[in-house]
Amino acid sequence: MTQRAALLIGVLTHTEKEWQECDKFTSKLHHYPEGLREDFLSKCRKGDFDGVYAMYRSNDSNSITGNFNEELLDALPKSLKFICHNGAGYDNIDIPACTKRGISVSSTPIAVNNATADVALLLMLGALRNVTQAFQAVRQGKWRGNFSLGHDPKDKVLGILGMGGIGSAVAHRAKAFGMKIQYHNRHQLPASEEEGAKYVSFDELLKTSDVLSLNLALNPSTRHIIAKPQFDQMKDGIIIVNTARGPIMDEAALVDALKSGKVWTAGLDVFEEEPKIHPGLLEAENVVLLPHIGTATVETQRDMEQLVLDNLKSAIKEDKLITQVPEQKK
Structure with missing residues (x-):
């Protein structure tokens, strides 16, 4: 438990306080708020995020890292076991590749x-x-x-x-x-x-x-x-x-x-x-x-962010996700 760190990619709008409170059950909170894919890959390969056990990422953060394909997954720290995704859709994550690497993924159904x-x-x-x-x-x-x-x-x-x-x-x-x-x-x-x-x-x-x-x-x-x-x-x-x-x-x-x-x-x-x-x-x-505003309400965005953090907490403390993607469910 002591070596289980968490990583946030992008920014939070409604639950920054709740994210900071995650330091109560993690060894360290890493944050990559902005940047480019190559820079992110470089930091991963240099070991900047070693020890990260669970990650928070969103569809919006795809503009920072690009798709979570095999190239990116191969660069992620070997300690990573959970990706907690903010979004009902997760087509920018290669789920079969995650499963092959032993990474479990959650999304945000219900909230949306x-x-x-x-x-x-x-x-x-x-x-x-x-x-x-x-x-x-x-x-x-x-x-x-x-x-x-x-x-x-x-x-x-x-x-x-x-x-x-x-x-x-x-x-x-x-x-x-x-x-x-x-x-x-x-x-x-x-x-x-x-x-x-x-x-x-x-x-x-x-x-x-x-x-x-x-x-x-x-x-x-x-x-x-x-x-x-x-x-x-x-x-x-x-x-x-x-x-x-x-x-x-x-x-x-x-x-x-x-x-x-x-x-x-x-x-x-x-x-x-x-x-x-x-x-x-x-x-x-x-x-x-309409310009893709299906979930664009204050209440829903907060609920989505909170559900991701709930998944992250469950992953680090209990080694399981609340809303794991169906492709990975047994």
Whole structure:
């Protein structure tokens, strides 16, 4: 226990005091607030972080270190056993490589569910009412501009691809608007967790949904899981909402589907090459766009930071994580 140090990469906004209090159960607190990947690698190779047993890193800190790929993992101190990640998504961490090296990884599910689901509903309602045209027109002094009637959510079939914590929170909210919920996962949920939602195959979800909400993690098997072949299966005039990860959907294929009318409108908080957005999406009036703000609330950001610190404390004191990534669970 005495030799178990901790490392924070980046900065904390809401829990700096709680981080400092970690010195009560660690041998040393290391902090790498800013810098470049090569500098970080150099410090690792020189042994500056030797003795670090658990690390706090976030999606934001990826701008400092770059992806946690094999090169970076090989440079990390041999003492490192736990990476406590701040983010529901962790596609910038090579989980198989971590597992091979004996490093356990945690993320922040639960803490992000409500805020992300709220944004999904915001985008869904905005897309249903096709608000972008009117929103732009009124600011340009054109009143309603190129206005067209929208659609009510009531009695629409909402298909949820990925019925985890966020997907379930989306379903719960959508039911209040009178939507009929169906979903697809790799495995059907227990009846007690479905809350009346109907489990369907992937193909059935595509063919029968009026609105499709993407709420699944990004990994090699889900990259471009929605592309031209999938759009071709969908109802004409479907509405698509993505608050998960941009590369889940082929953006170029989405632009074509929007132009053809296959997709009536879309609501997007994430993009394939953030912060770059496909020009076809920026030009389209039938898309509601947000700059990846799904978890951007004071309360949720604090909850996420605190959950990471709780994982770090559990790792150092008990050799286990509270919210270990599912790929590593036995």
